[in-house]
Amino acid sequence: MIRQGQMQVVKQQQIAANIFELTLIGQQVLDMKQPGQFVHIRVSDQMEPLLRRPISISSIDKETLEFTMIYRADGRGTTLLSEKKPGAQVDVLGPLGNGFPIEKIEAGQTALLVGGGIGVPPLYELSKRLVEKGVKPVHVLGFQSKDVVFYEREFQQLGKTHIVTADGSYGHKGFVTNVLETLEDDFAVYYSCGPTPMLKALEEMYPEKAGYLSFEQRMGCGIGACFACVCETTEKTEADYVKVCSDGPVFQSGVVRV
Amino acid sequence: MNRLAVELPGLSLKNPIMPASGCFGFGKEYAKLYNLSQLGAIMIKATTLETRLGNPTPRVAETPAGMLNAIGLQNPGLTKVMENELPWLEQYDVPIIANVAGTLTEDYVAVAKSISQAPNVHALELNISCPNVKQGGITFGTDPVVAEELTRAVKEVSSVPVYVKLSPNVTNVNDIAKAVEAGGADGITMINTLLGIRLDTKTGRPVIANVTGGLSGPAIKPVALRMVYDVAKQVSIPIIGMGGISTIDDVIDFLSAGASAVAIGTANFVDPFVCPNLIEQLPEKLDELGFETVTELVGRSHRL
Numbered sequence: 319m320i321r322q323g324q325m326q327v328v329k330q331q332q333i334a335a336n337i338f339e340l341t342l343i344g345q346q347v348l349d350m351k352q353p354g355q356f357v358h359i360r361v362s363d364q365m366e367p368l369l370r371r372p373i374s375i376s377s378i379d380k381e382t383l384e385f386t387m388i389y390r391a392d393g394r395g396t397t398l399l400s401e402k403k404p405g406a407q408v409d410v411l412g413p414l415g416n417g418f419p420i421e422k423i424e425a426g427q428t429a430l431l432v433g434g435g436i437g438v439p440p441l442y443e444l445s446k447r448l449v450e451k452g453v454k455p456v457h458v459l460g461f462q463s464k465d466v467v468f469y470e471r472e473f474q475q476l477g478k479t480h481i482v483t484a485d486g487s488y489g490h491k492g493f494v495t496n497v498l499e500t501l502e503d504d505f506a507v508y509y510s511c512g513p514t515p516m517l518k519a520l521e522e523m524y525p526e527k528a529g530y531l532s533f534e535q536r537m538g539c540g541i542g543a544c545f546a547c548v549c550e551t552t553e554k555t556e557a558d559y560v561k562v563c564s565d566g567p568v569f570q571s572g573v574v575r576v
Numbered sequence: 577m578n579r580l581a582v583e584l585p586g587l588s589l590k591n592p593i594m595p596a597s598g599c600f601g602f603g604k605e606y607a608k609l610y611n612l613s614q615l616g617a618i619m620i621k622a623t624t625l626e627t628r629l630g631n632p633t634p635r636v637a638e639t640p641a642g643m644l645n646a647i648g649l650q651n652p653g654l655t656k657v658m659e660n661e662l663p664w665l666e667q668y669d670v671p672i673i674a675n676v677a678g679t680l681t682e683d684y685v686a687v688a689k690s691i692s693q694a695p696n697v698h699a700l701e702l703n704i705s706c707p708n709v710k711q712g713g714i715t716f717g718t719d720p721v722v723a724e725e726l727t728r729a730v731k732e733v734s735s736v737p738v739y740v741k742l743s744p745n746v747t748n749v750n751d752i753a754k755a756v757e758a759g760g761a762d763g764i765t766m767i768n769t770l771l772g773i774r775l776d777t778k779t780g781r782p783v784i785a786n787v788t789g790g791l792s793g794p795a796i797k798p799v800a801l802r803m804v805y806d807v808a809k810q811v812s813i814p815i816i817g818m819g820g821i822s823t824i825d826d827v828i829d830f831l832s833a834g835a836s837a838v839a840i841g842t843a844n845f846v847d848p849f850v851c852p853n854l855i856e857q858l859p860e861k862l863d864e865l866g867f868e869t870v871t872e873l874v875g876r877s878h879r880l
Binding site for chain 1: 598599600601604605606608609621627629630633634635636637638640641642643645647650793794822842844845846847848849
């Protein structure tokens, strides 16, 4: 069920250069079903900035009614969000969208989780759920440089974790694909979130594997009404197009034309 | 007596608040959030004869107190709207205003003739600000002669009253308003979006793939209000006003300027519950201003 309401800031901290981790508390957490869903946030009650910001959910705790988001403060809206202190109220619409299906993999199997930059956060809740289910996750996480790497230890606690930086300042140098080429492809399903070129590279690398990819697109309403975030589809699906906000953001590999 | 009720050609509105076309799809998404029967009416997304996939993305960009969009009239086409969307909306006790768009006069006529026969379509809204039409672009909405002829052609085939949605991207909106009235329009809806561009300051590239987009949101309210105010003096057919409405005071302003009802667009994206919230706030606002009914308020700025 999609709800709109005020949630309270429990914790906000910077965890890497311009990368913030924000924890909110409220009843809406009970509706957060799948890893990979997102919330649509109003960062101010003023007319500027006007629109909501879609931000993915990085972890959910139904017992404490808290959820966490990790986002990059790189625009006016997210910068305002990063200034919210504990106790402040945030207008949250959500949870929105369809997340990563964990029922597509079985206990004992291996899952490959590939994240790029600010696409890494939703993989954290996904990995936790997979581990709970008895699935073995392998993480390959790509970042631009050392100063924007985050959650390495958190992912390591859940499974084998490879860090890649584009400039080689930390971990492996290059792109996630450089590391993937060196790994065994003994995984049953791959899950990914990150820049579209990375998603495209994965589809090309693993044409025979089941994969679930989370896409990003500029959004308006966040609920499927405005047609801002549509993506072209391939012949693999009957739909002429899909909407990232309400049909996605996670799609099976091959559905969205990349 | 329902003090919020408004009677317009083809439309018995239980209140003067309705979502604007293009900002509400065909209602399904918002129906998950609240009961659509609360609304005065629903202006559904523009329907064309054929399926349209719209423009490339990015299609939207935020601007100060507003947004630009260039969706490109994406819609499933007349047949699917008639077979799926309109019958689905019949479960709600709410009149539908069908927004009709096309490339050629013949397209408008064909869509209008068919869609006006759907049982829950109580009026048409003729979209004459489409940028890709015959006679070199937006001439349907910017040339009074063409606007009048199109209105007349659609009126001939429509089984319900026809409202014409005016573009603000003209030298003199009054001329277009008078022309569509002469063409037989039963009402006017105004305004559509204002053409704009946002650039990526770093690269100098337009943010929207279509380069230009239509500006909407609170930023355009003064422009919309001025146009409604002017047109109300020029025509005797009713106006449904829109353009940047997000608060109850905005609603009052448009009614005062001469709109008989109002439509809410971009504000639905900011607050998906904005329409029911405004409907709920309206009686209290009437009390505060000392008006018994909504209709008493309509055009009061011209009677001062």
